Amino acid sequence: MASSWAERAIEIDKVADKKALEVDHVSHSFGRLVALDDVSLSVDQGRFLALLGVNGAGKTTLFSLITRLYDNVTGAIRVDGYDVRRQPEPALARLGVLFQSIALDRDLTVRQNLAYHAALHGLPRSLARKTAEIMIEQVGLTGKMDSRVSTLSGGQMRRADIARALLHRPRLLLLDEPTVGLDVQSRLEVNALLRELAGREGVAVVWATHLLDEVQPGDQVAILHHGRIRRSGVAADIAGEASLEDAFLKLTSSTPEPAT
Amino acid sequence: MNRRKAEKGAGSGAGFVELGWPGRLRALRGIVWREVLRFARQRERFLSALVRPLVWLFIFAAGFRSVLGLSITPPYETYVLYEVYVTPGLCAMIQLFSGMQSSLSMVYDRETGAMRSFLVSPYPRWFLLGSKLLAGVAVSIVQVVVFLFIAWLWGIDPPVMGYLTVLPALVLTGMMLGSMGLFLSSAIRQLENFAGIMNFVIFPMFFASSALYPLWRMQESSTLLYDICRLNPFTYAVELIRFALYGQVNWTALLVVFGATVLFFGAAVYAYDPSKGLIGRRR
Known part of the structure; x- marks a missing residue:
């Protein structure tokens, strides 16, 4: 029964470092429109990731795939180690969405x-x-x-x-531009509240937004543009000498808008 | 078993979520409860849902009473007034409208937060859709019961037991009509608005059925129409309700309605499921 012991050891290993969210080479298109092109990203347990992108960058499509509104056709998505396509029930059980x-x-x-x-x-x-x-x-x-x-x-x-x-x-909280339509005061409050609650409960957060003032310098950031991850890393590193806004604009204005 | 226990016990596991059948049943209860609560809050919707069949009963039936002669057909044991004849058809009509309306909103509102959060519930899609349809059926049965009460005041009094035996029939017919609506509105884009459903589904189904006139009358005027009526699942819904209201089972109707429910429900789950169905391909 040596093999089963080995298997179990591997399984325990997996559980120990399973990510709150893993998006693994995911592409998705609607007809000829490529909404996501080979997107990979991961979020550690209890961590915060800001997913930045202008409207139409693919944020909502990515969320739709994670929440199984559409099925991911290529690649894999795992929530807390569970593949959303093969084990949707435990995966969705670990998911909270705004x-x-x-x-x-x-x-x-x-x-x-x-x-x-x-x-x-x-x-x-x-x-x-x-x-x-x-x-x-x-x-x-x-x-x-x-x-x-x-x-x-x-x-x-x-x-x-x-x-x-x-x-x-939930173990993972997805936020799809949750502060759009709120006044400045409420936006700040909601942002602070979410960070506090997520921190206290140890919930990992993926926050999709195009409002850069919601991002703090220490946040993990992934910049999504035309369905691709253009940059990822810590906000302060991406910003470098300039502001995050400058870096973001530079990355997202380099390619022209496709006709839709 | 050990693994399941471990998952439940671990604080970082599935949180509070219960994935087994006890959890599913709680979800079902919650879904039905919310639908009834919402319905109770929307008084205009309730009134308009009730006015429609009552207009038919009070005005149309009164007008046609003298025009339409009815022979004695089962389940009736004597000559019956036209009002008595149309009552089961009007019950089915209430369910037809209600089922189409709630199914349509499931498709139309699928991008809203309410519907999205419903769909990220961790239970299988077929179970969620079935629960949602059942919730719609519960609401439609409330409407039918109130309608039958008013009809009773109007002098339409089926046997008392009939009010009980009609309930399971209404559950089944409601499920059939709801899943049919869900299938049609998710599969056919033109049917995504209520006007389309009205013109292409509700009216043809209602008029080409035994709701307003017995089928032998149809046969006298056109055999083609008669055949269409006999192929119309709504006819069997009406007959199932008609017989059940008089404490009888129309086995043909039961079989057809049951078969159609299974078929349409399967098709609806398929059409609504974005991974295989038709909604996801559309954008």
């Missing part, structure tokens, strides 16, 4: 929304209730549990949505 549009039902109360999303992940009711209370407190909406979502401000809605995305204790 979409561009708020996922909450405006007609229902915060409590009802959270109960529904907890149910979508199979949480027992008592656990769901307890976790909802804790999360709502952590996002600073205590006392808003029984307010209807439509009565909340934009920033409050987003915070409730954050509580929703973290309810089932």
Whole structure:
């Protein structure tokens, strides 16, 4: 039975250094439009990655592939070590997502929304209730549990949505431009809140954005342009002497926009 | 088994998510509960859903009462008034509209945060879509029950037991119509809006069926139309409901509705599944 011991050793090794997210040579096209071209990136457990790109760079397509809205045709995507195509259930179980549009039902109360999303992940009711209370407190909406979502401000809605995305204790949080449409104050708050919560819970974060002021110098950054990763590394290194904005503009203006 | 336990126990494992059947059933309950809650909040939707069949019952049926003679056909044991004859058809009509509407929104709203977050739930797609359809069916049954109550006040009183026996029939017919709507609206782009569904699905299905007139009447005017009606799955939905409302089982209808449900549901899961189906290829 030596082989099984060896196998187990390998398996243990794998678990020890499995990444929160691994995107491995993924390409995807819609008809003739190549949306992603041989994209590879990885995020360590509990780390933060800013995925920068202008509109149409392929951020949303990449997220759609990770969340299995489309199937990745080439390459592999693993969440916490689970291949999203071959083992979608454990992979999705480890995933929390904030979409561009708020996922909450405006007609229902915060409590009802959270109960529904907890149910979508199979949480027992008592656990769901307890976790909802804790999360709502952590996002600073205590006392808003029984307010209807439509009565909340934009920033409050987003915070409730954050509580929703973290309810089932994901290992990886995907954020698809979550601060678009918020005022400056709310944007800063949401950014700080997400970083704090992710840090406390040890959740890895992939933050897709085109707003460069959301990136901190120490963040891991990947710059996506026309479906390709143009640069990746620590924000401060990419910026070099100049600002990150200059580096970003330089990288993303070198190739002309394709006709769409 | 050990591995499963280990996964559950580890804090860095699957978090709070329960992937087995207990978790799935909680998800199903949550999905149905939310749909009913949403429906209860939208009073206009409820009223408009109710007005449609009531207009047919109060006005159309009254007008046609004298025009249409009905012979005694099972499940009826005596001559029945036209209102009595159309009631099961109108129940099916409520489900037809409701099923098409909710299926259409599943396709139309698929890029919204609400639908996306529904689809990243860790359960298999077929299970999620089935739960969503079942939730739509629950809402449609609420409408049918209220409609049947008003019809009862209007003097249409099937046997009391019929109100119970009709429920399983309504679940099945609702599933059939919902999965048909889901399949059609995800497979055919032209049917992505409600006007398209109305013109090309709801009206033809409703009129070319036994909802408004018994099929032998159709046969008298056109054998081709008669054949079309007999091929229309909606006819069997209507007949299943009609017989069930009188405590009887129409086995042909049951078989056809069941078969059509399985078929359309399979096709809908395929068409809706972006990895194989038709939605992902479209953009």
